Amino acid sequence: MIPFLDLKAQYASIKGDIDAAVMRVLASAEYVLGEEVAQLEREFAEYCGTRHAVAVNTGTSALHLALLALGAGPGDEVITVPFTFVATVSAICYTGAQPVFVDVEPVTLTMDATKLEAAITSRTKAIMPVHLYGQMADMNAIKAIADRHGVPIIEDACQAHGAEYEGRRAGSIGVSGCFSFYPGKNLGACGEGGIVVTSNDSHARTIRMLRDWGQERRYHHVLKGFNYRMDGIQGAILRVKLRHLNTWTLARRAFAARYSALLAGSNHVRAPFEAADRHHVYHIYAIRCRDRECLQRALAVQGIQFGLHYPIPVHLQKAHADLGYAPGDFPISEAAAGSVLSLPIYPEMTTAQVEEVASAVEQEQEQEQEREREREREREQEAHVL
Incomplete structure (x- = not known):
């Protein structure tokens, strides 16, 4: 049999490093967030070419918080594509905003920029292209339209770890980029995980608060937030895998x-x-x-x-x-x-x-x-x- 994916083979190839990373977290007792997650954030931001990365518990949470950092909510519209995993659209719905679809290109199956402008209205809060299957959407064309209308871009890069467009890494072109670390991804956790990358200082600060109950510091809740924190063990495992x-x-x-x-x-x-x-x-x-x-x-x-x-x-x-x-x-x-x-x-x-x-x-x-x-x-x- 030839499996569609072989996670056991991947683990076997780096077992020593993975086991050591897990034991390091167990010994530190930093089970939620902690230094391993903080180090992952720094290393993944550098990998993507952004100033910040904020680790969360899933790729869906990453999309949700990136939208909330823009202020997306009821009465707003977010443009994306219908040919994607349902989480792209679910994250928009979680904010109360309305998903608006444009079709994909027939060859790359990513957002068709020629259809984008007609979908923009006064209610458009964001454009969310999906970098499908590991290939980035036509970001120059999409960004030109977005800039002309003053609409920010959130990149759904959940399938595109390390993908590039004209030499720029996925996640670094829009105001933020969102990745999933679901086990089957190119960079996958041993469980669930996700991350938002951005070079916008304000957005990074907001997302950090939102992922941890809206706290600015312990027991000082500035925003109505969520429990979207990454586990320390997943952060340590992902640091090992990022090197490969x-x-x-x-x-x-x-x-x-x-x-x-x-x-x-x-x-x-x-x-x-x-x-x-x-x-x-x-x-x-x-x-x-x-x-x-x-x-x-x-x-x-x-x-x-x-x-x-x-x-x-x-x-x-x-x-x-x-x-x-x-x-x-x-x-x-x-x-x-x-x-x-x-x-x-x-x-x-x-x-x-x-x-x-x-x-x-x-x-x-x-x-x-x-x-x-x-x-x-x-x-x-x-x-x-x-």
Whole structure:
């Protein structure tokens, strides 16, 4: 079997350092926040090229607090995309603001800047592009529009640790950037975690208070806050893993390049596209399929795990029917949702495993071609009879 992700293999590769980090926290008894979390914040801010980083308990909390730091609330609108994990939209709803969608580009599946300006109104509080699958959105085009209207940008970088746009790291272009440390991410905790990066001193101060019950200092509650604090053990583990992130990214990119070379020229699947001005970190290697169900069955038979990111766009989710959108409103997102399939990709894979997966995809393509030829023969026979 080839797993979609192998967290056990990752742990085995750095077990000594992880175990030592955990024991260090247990010995210090700094179980919530503490020095390990503070060190992670400094190191991750430096990694992203920002002045501040504020660690929290999840990526969703990071998005929520970044929005609150802007003052988002009832009566406001926040523009994002429907082709994303539901947490992007949930975080907007938590503030009381209204999510407003624009469709994605057909190639990168990130926010289509050509559709953005029409969605901006006097109520627009923020624009939240999603750096999907590990590739950043077209930030120059998005920022030019945002600046023209005086609207701040919050980057949903939960899938884009280390991704770059024209040499600038994800999270460093908007007023803030939000990351998830869910275990399966490129930089994942051994549990939950998240972080907000920003170079805005006021926003950083506000987010620090909001994550810890709104306290300016102990028992002095300035804001109505939340219990969104990061555990000390997760901070220590993430510090260990951060030291390996660049190496892991190189491995992901190498495996993605091998996949793309093996799948080049196919008429039945399309490899992901990396824009020339961006550095894709391949959190997900999502291909586009003409017949996804047949490919899913074929991979399952051969013991190859896969993922679907994401089969239903947010505007068609039952939980968000109250937003008033309908099928057909965002055709590119809907087409992507019906055709994407994520192949295994993680740093601990082998080239042989990548080639085995690609071979299985190719075999299914050949079978699909034969099915098409059979259908064409049947059509010709029917036409001849008529």
